[in-house]
Amino acid sequence: MTKQEFKEELRKRLSGLPKRELEERLSFYSDMIDDRIEEGLSEDDAIKDLGGTDKVAAEIIRDIPLSKIAAERIKPKNKLGALEITLIALGSPLWITLAAAALVIVISIYAVIWSVLASLWAVFASLAACGPAGLIAGLIFIFSGNALSGVFTLGAGILCAGLAILFFFLCILATKGIIWLSREIMVGIKNLFIKKENA
């Protein structure tokens, strides 16, 4: 692959990004390729060294904020005529509601995901609290002469403590997974904006 092909491919894939931003980034990559060539790499190897188009395109999408991508999508390609402005104004009760609904859906997806996480941690916290509580209550029972209840409560406390330890690792795993998931969703949303442009 030549440098020119590399840039063309990225332009095609990232056509939904703001033009100026994209060209600046491409010229940065172009310099990077030239500097590698100067060091003795072939054009093809220099591009491979950068990670190829797939990796570079993904990196660029990750690094450009969603607000910029969305603004570029919304920006009209040509100057708006009087008719279009009137239509947009007349349609505003409709599209503003639709846009607001879309936003609310995205926010609620996030809220659902994070509340699952919050409840997992809450279960962990209550198990962790039951451990020592069971121990103390059990000892109080035993010393006040109620040995049977005491031993039972003591056992329950130890069980809770054990479960809490297990749950702790489960929660950590879930937290990591969900952070990863949120990031993927964000990339997905950005891709949605860019893909539409290509279609």
Place this chain on the structure above:
Amino acid sequence: MDIQLKRGLLDVCVLAAIKKEDSYGYKIIKDMSPYIKMSESTLYTILKRLEIAGLLTVRATLHEGRVRKYYHITRAGLGRIQDFKEEWREVMSIYKFVTREDSGK
């Protein structure tokens, strides 16, 4: 690592890479690579941020028949490195205290 903390650290890394002399993208990445691996895209984002913040300036120079962008640290950029050093003296002393018990008596 905390994202905010990492971002600040990477900023200082890039500033340190152009502290002695003006440098260009590929050289910055190569100079940092024994210590920290950074992708081109990340470097671009950081350079842009530092430029907007006034911590470095960009100048295009003709090199081997093409234009190459050189990055030059400003006085404010040098100040950021100085701040970093002072802050981290404190952090290192906290680190010493925290790990003191790990190493035994």
